[in-house]
Each structure stands twice: as C-alpha cells, then as structure tokens.
Amino acid sequence: MKQSTLEHELAIEQAHVDLVYARLDEATRSAQQVANEGAKLYHSERDSFVREEDGTGLFERDVFAYQAAKRLAVLDAEHEGLVFGRLDRTDGEIRYVGRIGVRDAEYEPLVIDWRAPAAEPFYRATPANPMQVVRRRVLRCSGDRVIGIEDDLLDDGSAADLVVVGEGALMAALSRARGPQMRDIVATIQAEQDDAIRAPWQGFTLISGGPGTGKTVVALHRAAFLLYTHRRRFENGGVLVVGPSQVFMNYIERVLPSLGEDAVTLRSVGTVASDVVDLRGERTDDATVATIKGSLRMVAVLKRLVNEPWQDVPLELFVSVQGHVLRLGAGELARIRTDVLAHNKLNAGREAAERALLNALWRKRPVELDLERDDFDERVADTAQFAVFANAWWPRVSAADALARLASPTLAARLSEHVLSADEAEQLSASYRNRRGAHDWTIADAALLDELVHRLGPLPEPEEREVSLFLDDDASVSELVTTMERLETKREVDPFATPHQTYAHILVDEAQDITPMQWRMLRRRGSSASWTVVGDPAQSSWPDPRETDRALRELIGTAPVRRFRMSTNYRSPAEVFDLAAKVVVHAYPDADLPVAVRSTGVLPELRTALDGDLATDVRSGVADLLAAVEGTVGVVAPPSLLASVAQALDETGEDRDPRVLVVTALQAKGLEYDGVLVVDPDAIVAESAGGLRSLYVALTRPTQRLITLDLGRDPAWRKNLV
Ligand SMILES: Nc1ncnc2c1ncn2[C@@H]1O[C@H](COP(=O)(O)OP(=O)(O)OP(=O)(O)O)[C@@H](O)[C@H]1O
Numbered sequence: 001m002k003q004s005t006l007e008h009e010l011a012i013e014q015a016h017v018d019l020v021y022a023r024l025d026e027a028t029r030s031a032q033q034v035a036n037e038g039a040k041l042y043h044s045e046r047d048s049f050v051r052e053e054d055g056t057g058l059f060e061r062d063v064f065a066y067q068a069a070k071r072l073a074v075l076d077a078e079h080e081g082l083v084f085g086r087l088d089r090t091d092g093e094i095r096y097v098g099r100i101g102v103r104d105a106e107y108e109p110l111v112i113d114w115r116a117p118a119a120e121p122f123y124r125a126t127p128a129n130p131m132q133v134v135r136r137r138v139l140r141c142s143g144d145r146v147i148g149i150e151d152d153l154l155d156d157g158s159a160a161d162l163v164v165v166g167e168g169a170l171m172a173a174l175s176r177a178r179g180p181q182m183r184d185i186v187a188t189i190q191a192e193q194d195d196a197i198r199a200p201w202q203g204f205t206l207i208s209g210g211p212g213t214g215k216t217v218v219a220l221h222r223a224a225f226l227l228y229t230h231r232r233r234f235e236n237g238g239v240l241v242v243g244p245s246q247v248f249m250n251y252i253e254r255v256l257p258s259l260g261e262d263a264v265t266l267r268s269v270g271t272v273a274s275d276v277v278d279l280r281g282e283r284t285d286d287a288t289v290a291t292i293k294g295s296l297r298m299v300a301v302l303k304r305l306v307n308e309p310w311q312d313v314p315l316e317l318f319v320s321v322q323g324h325v326l327r328l329g330a331g332e333l334a335r336i337r338t339d340v341l342a343h344n345k346l347n348a349g350r351e352a353a354e355r356a357l358l359n360a361l362w363r364k365r366p367v368e369l370d371l372e373r374d375d376f377d378e379r380v381a382d383t384a385q386f387a388v389f390a391n392a393w394w395p396r397v398s399a400a401d402a403l404a405r406l407a408s409p410t411l412a413a414r415l416s417e418h419v420l421s422a423d424e425a426e427q428l429s430a431s432y433r434n435r436r437g438a439h440d441w442t443i444a445d446a447a448l449l450d451e452l453v454h455r456l457g458p459l460p461e462p463e464e465r466e467v468s469l470f471l472d473d474d475a476s477v478s479e480l481v482t483t484m485e486r487l488e489t490k491r492e493v494d495p496f497a498t499p500h501q502t503y504a505h506i507l508v509d510e511a512q513d514i515t516p517m518q519w520r521m522l523r524r525r526g527s528s529a530s531w532t533v534v535g536d537p538a539q540s541s542w543p544d545p546r547e548t549d550r551a552l553r554e555l556i557g558t559a560p561v562r563r564f565r566m567s568t569n570y571r572s573p574a575e576v577f578d579l580a581a582k583v584v585v586h587a588y589p590d591a592d593l594p595v596a597v598r599s600t601g602v603l604p605e606l607r608t609a610l611d612g613d614l615a616t617d618v619r620s621g622v623a624d625l626l627a628a629v630e631g632t633v634g635v636v637a638p639p640s641l642l643a644s645v646a647q648a649l650d651e652t653g654e655d656r657d658p659r660v661l662v663v664t665a666l667q668a669k670g671l672e673y674d675g676v677l678v679v680d681p682d683a684i685v686a687e688s689a690g691g692l693r694s695l696y697v698a699l700t701r702p703t704q705r706l707i708t709l710d711l712g713r714d715p716a717w718r719k720n721l722v
Pocket residue numbers: 170173174183184185188189190193209210211212213214215216217218536539570571669670671672700
C-alpha cells in the first residue's frame with residue numbers, strides 16, 4: 001500500500017467528518033439563538049402569526065441536530081470519535097455510520113446512528129450475503145481527527161475502482177493493548193452479536209457463551225440500542241445494569257457514555273439494595289458462609305427472625321381502667337401477634353397491633369365498667385402502662401438491627417432449626433459476631449437485608465422514628481403524648497407501596513454468580529421489567545450452578561424467552577484458551593467452549609516456585625509480563641495469599657507500576673488484562689466454592705500472555721492438562 005493512497009483516503013474521510021462537526025456547531029449556535037430570542041419570537045409578538053411560524057420553523061429544522069449536539073457533549077467528554085464507519089453500496093450510495101445520527105439543514109443524513117435500521121448492513125453484511133454493500137470501511141478517529149482506516153471488501157464484482165486499505169478492523173481492534181477500562185466495540189460488532197443487541201425488548205433475552213465472547217460488551221450495546229429504539233419507555237422507566245463488583249462497574253462505566261448514553265443506572269450486586277438500606281462496603285464472606293447466605297434456605301430463617309419477638313418483650317399486659325385491672329396473657333398476646341402479622345408487615349403493623357390489643361381488652365372488660373367503646377379505647381390508650389407496653393412489644397425494627405440479632409448463637413441456632421445444620425448456623429452467627437461496625441455488611445448480606453426490608457416494611461421517615469414518648473427530655477416533666485394523639489398524627493402509609501426503586505429494563509451480567517437470594521432482590525426492582533441476562537455457568541463461583549439456574553427459571557416464569565449464544569472468543573489467544581479449556585472440562589464437562597479468534601504463537605508458561613520463595617517469583621513473573629505486553633498486567637491470587645503477593649510487589653522500594661493489579665479470581669470476574677500471572681492455582685481451586693471453575697476464570701483473563709506459578713512440586717490442577 002502506497003503511503004500516498006492512504007493519505008488520500010484519509011483526507012477524503014476527514015473532509016466528511018469536518019462537515020459533520022461544522023453542522024453540529026451550527027446547530028448548537030442556532031439552538032442557542034432560539035433559546036435567547038425565544039421570548040421575543042413567541043411572546044412579544046404573540047399576535048404575529050408570521051413570526052410564530054418563523055420561530056417554529058427554525059426550531060423544527062434544527063431540533064434533530066441540536067439533540068445530536070447535546071449528546072455530542074457527552075461524547076466529547078469521552079474523547080471518542082463521532083463517525084466510525086462508511087458503507088459504499090452497489091447503487092453508488094455512501095452511508096456514514098456514527099455513535100449518533102446527524103442531518104444537514106435539508107434533513108439529509110450526514111451520519112446514521114449505529115442503532116438505526118439503515119446501519120444494520122454495517123454489522124451484518126458478509127461476502128456470502130453482502131446486503132448491497134461493496135465496501136465496509138471502519139474509520140479510527142481521535143476526537144474530530146481521522147487517524148486510521150480499515151476496509152473489508154464484501155462484493156468483489158461491484159468493487160470497480162474502490163480502494164481497499166488496512167488488514168481488517170476486527171483484528172486491528174483485538175490486538176490493541178488494553179487500558180484500565182472497557183471500550184465500546186461499536187465499529188466492529190459481529191453479526192451474531194448484532195442479533196442479540198437488536199433483539200426485541202420484551203420478556204427475557206438470555207445471552208450465553210464462554211469467556212471473552214463479548215457477552216458484557218454486547219449487553220451494554222443492547223442497553224444503548226433499547227434506549228435508542230424505545231427512548232420514552234426506557235428513559236422514563238429506567239435501565240439498571242448489574243455486575244459482580246464495584247471494580248467491574250468501574251471497568252465498564254465508560255462504555256455507555258462513549259455510545260452517547262448516560263441515563264443508565266450501574267450497580268454492583270452488593271449495592272443494588274442501597275435504595276432501601278445503608279450499604280457502604282463490599283466485603284465478601286468466605287466461600288462456606290457466602291453459600292449459606294445465598295441459599296434459598298435463608299428465606300425460612302429470615303421469616304422466623306421477623307416473627308421472633310424483640311428482646312425483653314413483655315409477657316403480659318396489665319392496664320387499669322376506672323380501678324379495674326385488665327390483663328392479657330402470653331398466649332393471647334402471641335395469638336394477636338400472629339394475627340396482625342398475617343395481614344401487616346411488622347413496621348406498618350403497629351397501629352393494627354394496638355387496635356387488636358384494645359379489642360382484646362374490650363372483650364375482657366368487667367360488666368360493671370360503665371364506658372362506651374370510644375371512651376374505653378381512649379382511656380386505655382392514654383395509660384402509661386399501655387403506651388410503654390406497646391413500644392416494647394411492637395417496636396419498629398430496621399433490617400440492619402434485625403439481621404444483627406443473628407450474632408447471638410442461641411438465637412441463630414433456634415431460628416435455623418431443621419433448615420441449616422448446627423454447624424452452618426454457628427458459622428452464620430459467627431459472621432455477624434465478627435463484624436467491624438454497624439455498617440460492615442458483606443455482599444451476601446445485602447440480599448438478606450433487602451429480604452428483611454421487604455418482610456418488615458420500611459421504617460417510617462426519620463423524623464417520625466424520633467418521636468419520643470416524652471415531649472421533653474427532662475424526665476421530671478413527664479408530659480405524655482397519648483397513643484391516640486400519636487395515631488392521629490401518624491402519616492398515612494400506603495401498605496402496598498414498594499420501597500424499592502423499580503426499573504423498566506434490568507440487565508444482569510455474570511448471572512451465573514447471582515445467588516437465589518440475590519435473584520429475589522433483583523426481582524423486587526423489576527416486577528414489570530424486561531430483562532437481559534448474561535452469563536456462563538462454566539465460570540460459576542456457586543457450588544451448585546443448577547440451584548441458581550432454578551432461581552432464574554422461577555423468575556422467568558411464563559414470560560417470553562429469547563436465547564443467544566456467542567461462539568467466538570475475542571479476548572484470549574488460542575494458546576491460552578486451549579489450556580484453560582482443558583482445566584474446565586474436568587470440572588464441568590458441559591462447558592460451552594468458544595473458538596478463539598486469534599493466535600499469538602506464544603504458549604502459556606507454567607512456572608514453579610521450587611524454593612518456596614513466593615515474593616521473588618511473583619516479582620520476576622510480573623517483570624516478564626510487563627516487558628512482554630504494552631497494557632495491563634493482572635496478578636490473580638487466592639484470597640489467603642492476596643496480601644503477601646501485594647506486599648511482595650510493594651516492598652521493592654519503588655512505586656508499583658500502575659499497569660499492575662492484584663486481585664482474587666472472584667474480583668477478576670468479567671475483567672481482562674494483557675498479561676496475567678496466576679499465583680498458586682491449587683489454592684485458588686481450594687479456596688473458592690466454584691473450585692476448578694474459579695481457576696478457569698483466572699486462566700481466561702489474558703488478552704496476550706499467561707504465566708502460572710505453582711508453590712508445590714506436584715500441583716493437582718496440572719493433572720487436568722494431560
Ligand atoms: N466485536 C468485537 N470487536 C472488538 N472487540 C470485541 C468484540 N467482541 C468482543 N470484543 C472484546 O473482547 C473482550 C471480551 O469481551 P467481554 O468482556 O464482553 O466478554 P465476556 O463474554 O463478557 O467475557 P467473560 O465471560 O470472561 O466475562 C473485550 O475486550 C471486548 O471489547
């Protein structure tokens with residue numbers, strides 16, 4: 001390829017890109033003018049029909065371009081090129097494809113939005129089915145500068161004098177070094193991915209496929225597609241994207257803004273419930289406890305916890321009315337409690353509980369008591385005995401306070417009877433005793449807290465929570481607020497209102513790791529949502545992938561389901577993936593193994609730290625990877641070695657290279673690094689509930705190079721390689 005030909009082609013494309021940016025500038029200016037002069041146009045000359053027409057005309061002509069200009073502001077902040085594709089068609093028409101659509105002043109398209117039907121051939125045309133496309137050209141832009149061109153010729157017969165430049169956009173994109181954040185793939189979406197992206201919005205869209213097949217990136221492009229095609233539905237109703245961890249959310253957070261979309265809520269699964277509970281950390285439980293907390297068996301335990309009377313609950317109620325003492329005993333109180341809870345959530349049931357107590361006391365009044373029902377209620381409710389009793393017997397309870405009660409080993413054992421084993425109950429309880437503060441919840445706790453909010457009902461607004469029995473803090477002035485007054489001033493509570501934020505579409509990534517309890521939490525946020533669910537059971541960290549599969553099937557119920565399978569691994573070179581695949585088929589013979597699209601000719605290196613000097617071997621492994629790749633290096637270690645591996649890299653006296661990250665296999669979920677060092681694979685297997693499947697996750701993270709580092713002479717995982 002002569003340099004001058006490339007330069008010539010770049011100049012042609014630059015001229016078009018310049019035209020697009022000039023049009024957007026112009027639209028922004030005239031839109032500002034409309035805003036500035038709007039008052040004059042529409043108000044001062046209200047009676048002038050002609051002026052009003054002028055104003056409307058000006059606005060309508062530019063509104064399309066103005067909207068595009070507004071979205072360009074988001075793209076500018078992301079430094080992404082607006083135009084990235086060109087189609088030359090058999091009929092001579094040229095179409096440019098971009099992140100957003102732009103029309104000129106005559107409504108002629110200068111760029112078509114990649115999500116519009118007219119852009120479909122850009123992704124779907126193949127030499128076998130060229131869809132009237134002769135040449136597909138991918139433009140690499142940096143902001144408004146065209147810096148590269150990659151062409152595919154789809155229809156040789158009609159190519160005539162079209163120039164073809166570059167080696168193919170996909171391979172060029174895949175060989176580029178990875179940065180700390182995921183990039184969009186809008187210029188190189190492949191046909192099978194495009195099918196899933198453009199699938200109808202209704203029901204459940206299930207996207208499966210092995211590691212590196214683009215499931216995450218496809219799902220994110222689908223969110224952008226849904227917002228484009230049904231903007232009113234999804235922008236108003238909200239789109240929620242759920243991923244496994246905060247690190248993962250940070251990794252993917254740029255993709256949607258780079259597609260011009262910023263109206264999507266991104267949440268890690270540990271913070272989905274932050275709309276109803278105060279969640280500040282993202283601690284993980286050890287594998288056994290996480291398994292207990294994620295299991296559906298916890299529903300029964302939490303149900304019992306909600307019905308369990310609060311500590312020191314009074315066993316009897318005595319009230320005196322006109323010198324008569326009325327009493328309700330433990331049995332009667334328990335019956336009332338069960339009855340009220342059958343129709344009310346605890347936190348919303350206080351009023352009903354007090355009424356039920358009054359009813360029961362009324363039935364017990366002596367015949368000689370000379371009071372009408374209303375007077376009776378008022379007198380009883382006004383007694384300090386009744387008010388103090390009601391507060392102690394039916395307190396409003398926060399989900400956090402309720403869950404923290406499981407720290408008591410005896411209570412945990414009693415509430416788990418016939419549901420968890422004695423050992424499981426003790427491990428569960430210990431996890432709450434070992435918390436480091438009131439807000440120290442784990443990712444698995446978030447779903448349990450959410451379940452409790454659902455069962456207890458939300459607490460009243462904070463100012464109500466602080467209503468004290470006494471108006472004055474000074475105990476010597478015991479001015480009572482009567483129960484009746486309290487009930488009268490109580491805010492109307494809609495018993496059916498849901499405290500959860502709900503969404504019109506929920507997109508769940510790494511769905512194979514969503515525990516049954518977490519599915520329940522997600523479902524509360526999408527009672528009438530459509531769903532995109534993305535996952536790979538072979539990468540599950542859950543001991544029994546079938547249990548979470550069952551939970552998903554229950555969620556789907558009878559809703560329509562569409563399935564898409566991604567078959568090509570775009571991340572790892574064939575040499576790396578072959579090794580990882582051998583490991584996983586031992587643990588999971590049904591694993592869906594994709595075909596790696598690239599090969600580097602470099603085999604993974606299997607090293608052994610023979611003298612037990614972990615630190616030196618970790619440092620040299622990382623140094624070798626840093627020298628071999630341009631982008632990031634991930635060190636994947638078992639949880640028990642994480643701190644010592646990080647220390648080994650930090651104690652060299654020099655600052656750690658910012659390209660290097662140290663993570664567990666769980667934290668590496670969904671992420672990728674150019675070079676990966678997997679430390680002590682056997683321990684990764686032993687310390688995760690997913691076993692070999694977790695090692696498979698670690699081994700499938702590299703985009704270029706893989707080194708493994710065993711600590712013993714006879715590593716068990718390598719037996720799977722023969
Ligand atoms: N059509 C494409 N063009 C360019 N890059 C692509 C394409 N499809 C996928 N990729 C790249 O392949 C890599 C893997 O994609 P992604 O993380 O979405 O895969 P995944 O299936 O979610 O993987 P995992 O199951 O391991 O989480 C990413 O770097 C992504 O940008």
